[in-house]
Amino acid sequence: MNNYINALREHNLKATPQRLAIADILHTKGHIAIEPLYEVMLKKFSSISLATIYKNINLMVANSFIQEVKIPHAKSLYELTKDAHSHLLCQKCGEVTDITVDLNSVISSASQKSQFKIEKLDLVLSGLCKNCQ
Amino acid sequence: MNNYINALREHNLKATPQRLAIADILHTKGHIAIEPLYEVMLKKFSSISLATIYKNINLMVANSFIQEVKIPHAKSLYELTKDAHSHLLCQKCGEVTDITVDLNSVISSASQKSQFKIEKLDLVLSGLCKNCQ
């Protein structure tokens, strides 16, 4: 099942074909940058404009339907909002994969030290994947 | 003491007045984005060009004299390369501060799960600082 019509509406986004396609692509790819997303979208919508991509991505981020992932030395990626997770970057092949690590102790220790009320963590672990080692 | 002549040279960077000023500013401010850095530099070098800022920042990053810090929903900051540390972002006032947390358990757990050889972590903790709570 792969129907994002309601998910979009729950985020106050009209369910247009272009947006449904973006949701599908993010679902399939996990995360993707603007230009590659545009390339894929062109296959389905031969006259889609980059402006439409930007407008939708910005609105989807603003409405928390998707999230931006900032990667060291690379363009930002975008992914569907889901449970908290971190990202692994292979410094050689550039692949980015999701990983879930327990960060509770980090949060509590950082809260204590800083007296911040911490709401979220953005963590990217960089190194060499199994293949590239 | 605040002499970055040798530090620059050790990173294969000629010690020009402009570069020394950048080093001093980063030392003083901790981290700064391109535009604010340009504004501060203009006070010392009234005819400095943004191109010079970019060229120097890029070269300094390439030579590991400084590092880029990517912050959610904000422009990148630059800071002198120093011991590993994480960053705290206040989502209200936008202040970014350094924090050191023990991430060894995160690294070992992530290494096991992923079979990556992990080299570094980029962590930004977002929340509300003491004043903004």
Add this chain to the structure above:
DNA sequence: CTGGGTGCAAAGTATTTGCATGAAC
């Protein structure tokens, strides 16, 4: 000296905006 740095202007990329038309609800 000599190689590399600086500042300027121009070029290149990336991203946003305004507007007329068209689609979602």
Add this chain to the structure above:
DNA sequence: GTTCATGCAAATACTTTGCACCCAG
């Protein structure tokens, strides 16, 4: 029908490049 999205073109923002001149080593 009304509101909002789309696609196009233009504008803006951001970053890099080429070149003549100058300074650090």
